[in-house]
Each structure stands twice: as structure tokens, then as C-alpha cells.
Amino acid sequence: MTTKNSIKPISPFKRIFEYALLEAKRSTDPRKQVGCIITDVNMEILSTGFNGRPVKDHKCHEYLDPNTNKSHPALLHAEERALLRAGTKACNGGYIFVTHCPCLKCASRILEAGISKVFYLEDHDEGVGSKYLTLHDVSVTQVTNIRRSIDKRVQAYDETGLSAYDHEIDFEDDDDDLPLI
Numbered sequence: 001m002t003t004k005n006s007i008k009p010i011s012p013f014k015r016i017f018e019y020a021l022l023e024a025k026r027s028t029d030p031r032k033q034v035g036c037i038i039t040d041v042n043m044e045i046l047s048t049g050f051n052g053r054p055v056k057d058h059k060c061h062e063y064l065d066p067n068t069n070k071s072h073p074a075l076l077h078a079e080e081r082a083l084l085r086a087g088t089k090a091c092n093g094g095y096i097f098v099t100h101c102p103c104l105k106c107a108s109r110i111l112e113a114g115i116s117k118v119f120y121l122e123d124h125d126e127g128v129g130s131k132y133l134t135l136h137d138v139s140v141t142q143v144t145n146i147r148r149s150i151d152k153r154v155q156a157y158d159e160t161g162l163s164a165y166d167h168e169i170d171f172e173d174d175d176d177d178l179p180l181i
């Protein structure tokens, strides 16, 4: 029987990746929704980000540049937005959690900001950002074993609009396999 004395706190990895997935839902980019969380070394959240236009941009609704048919240059990637919001000096030595492997453009910004560890859920862009960061001694880890349980929480949020933590959902106890910080 579960009592208040025996409640196990959610692991920091699940908490932060849940938040990253919810942050991704703020994106209105029809091609891909990316969410990002930057923390300090204690995994306390410094800032959040999602991909899309700047929040003060109420005029640009195009995601593709009509001249090049590529991403509109005014769009921010999730990592860029989170780095801008926190300020790169505050991020020095910290960690970044992102729903997709960073692209090369974001990887160079992550390196410049002094982020020490990168965790991501899904592969993207053939891992060029990951290779770049690894080459420059930034730790990059794909976290694969928590997706199912955090998806359940995010799905519950979608269906009810309530906080994921308002639901009693039986999550598989896979914390033991999480990466060691």
C-alpha cells in the first residue's frame, strides 16, 4: 500500500524531459515541434525554448522562406531561444535537454555558451550536431528508455488539460537505467 511516506519523487530526467515535450507543444511550426530546457549542474531549470518565430513577432506567419524554400531565417530554434532567454554566461557549465538532437547551428551556440552536457530524445539531422559537440569534448547522450512513460503523462495532459502531475498513472519504474550525471 502506498503511503505519503513512501512516495518516490519523479526523477529529474523525467521531470525535465516532460517539460521539454510540453514546451515543444508551444511551437506552431507545421514541420516539427522541438522543446528545450537548460538547467544548471543541479538540474534546476534556467530557461526553456521552443522552435518558431520570436514571441513578439506577430507578423511573420511563414515557416518557409519563399525565396529559398528553406526555413525562414527569422525563426528561432528551440535551443537558440532557450540560450537567449537564459543568457549564455548563466549557462556556462550547465546542461541542455532537447527533444531532438541539436543541429549544427545550435551545436555551435551550445559550445560557445559552455554547456557541458547535452541530452536528447530523438535523432535529427544525421547527428551532425552531436558529432560536432563530441569532437569538442561536450558530453552528448541520447536518452531512449524514458520516452514511453513520459509520453503517457504528456498524453494525459493533452486529453484533459490538467497538469501531468494531477493524474494517477502507473509509470514503469525505469529510473535505474537513466544516465548518471
Ligand SMILES: [Zn+2]
Binding pocket: 077, 078, 079, 102, 103, 104, 105, 106, 107
Ligand atoms: Zn537547431
